[in-house]
Amino acid sequence: MIRTVARTFACFALLALSTTTLMAQQEADFMRSMGKMYVVVAVIAILFIGMVLYLYSLDRKLTKLENQISHHDEAETTH
Amino acid sequence: MKKNWWKILGPLLVLYSFGMGLLTPLKTGISDIRPQFISAGDTVKMEVTGYNSFYKAAEGQLRAWLKLDQEHALAAQAIEVKDDRHLVLHFVLPPHLPQDADQADASLLIDSPVDGAHVYPGGIRISQKKTNVAPGSGAAWNAPIEKLHEKDAITFPFRNILGETIRNTYYHVPMWFAMFLLFIGALVHSINFLRRKDLKNDRWAAALTTTGLVFGAMGLATGAMWATYTWGEPWSGDVKQNMTAIGLLIYGAYFVLRFAIEDPERKARISAVYNIFAFSTLIPLLYVIPKLTDSLHPGAGGNIAFGSEDLDNTMRLVFYPAIIGWTLIGLWASQLLYRMNTLREKLLWGH
Structure with a gap:
């Protein structure tokens, strides 16, 4: 749990930093074009990435649980 | 599924917020004004850049004011429409401001029957040489602002910078x-x-x-x-x-x-x-x-x-x-x- 939370935070920090600094330097005009509409697009993309990261971490937790269950079953059949 | 209705409702509401939030246009606004620093007594040609504006369609019916406060405003002498997004406003500024001050901040108000009234809030600085301003010298700043139009459409507010x-x-x-x-x-x-x-x-x-x-x-x-x-x-x-x-x-x-x-x-x-x-x-x-x-x-x-x-x-x-x-x-x-x-x-x- 703690590792996934930390990882999520790190991912967001990296994402926010890298995209914003990159865009600020090279594509400021693009991001500011059309009344800064692309800022809204970027914000929605961040939400999408956030939901995907949540699904990814849930997937990992489920995999762990599945492994535990299969170990559990093995232990029961051998005893 | 009956007790899980809220799991459908949640994404539907978010989907609605994406649709409505992205497709609804912004109100007409003023994104840029040049020059922004003017002096009392000058004749000013002010270039205005509109946002989501349709000035061509409203040519001849446009009105514009420099507004100091609720009581003091100055109407534009002439309005040239360059295209839908660009206007040139001609102002003849009176030699004195109504206030006895070095400078005052004015807003620009444009009224169009097509786009409705829109404003550039407080961004124009008018300076004057501070002399002994005679009483009543601000009398020229008395253009009435009335019969403003309102656009009848579903829009979000236009805010500068945002x-x-x-x-x-x-x-x-x-x-x-x-x-x-x-x-x-x-x-x-x-x-x-x-x-x-x-x-x-x-x-x-x-x-x-x-x-x-x-x-x-x-x-x-x-x-x-x-x-x-x-x-x-x-x-x-x-x-x-x-x-x-x-x-x-x-x-x-x-x-x-x-x-x-x-x-x-x-x-x-x-x-x-x-x-x-x-x-x-x-x-x-x-x-x-x-x-x-x-x-x-x-x-x-x-x-x-x-x-x-x-x-x-x-x-x-x-x-x-x-x-x-x-x-x-x-x-x-x-x-x-x-x-x-x-x-x-x-x-x-x-x-």
């Missing part, structure tokens, strides 16, 4: 509302755990806190993105940003604590107490301290939010459903975590 990013109100702000509601849910479960000692409550509290933190992280990231193009940089050390980061770190420590304790009863008891502590720090960090000092963030010191300028009724039609939708999605995500952890506890401890 531009289209005003739509982020439906994507950034609901993150915090959803986070807050999820944290309140976690708080209730933590209190209930301390009362009833039921591990179910502990699992709910942990699940709701996890999703709340995900929403907080999304809120912080979207806020940094928005701030880059409105405040100038992703992290300007604004008190609202700093306090929020501290608040989320305090919540992050909740998981450090849970990870460090093995015994489930002890873990549940200590983390329930910690959760109550974390929630009680969140309110002053997010909503009290930023109000006490200056902040760029709306709703903080020197900067009101939820005024009619920031959130009008059309925006409410998208904003409130977005909050409900994201909260329901957060509840769904928490429920998945809760159910998975329940299965794991059953497997490991048999309860």
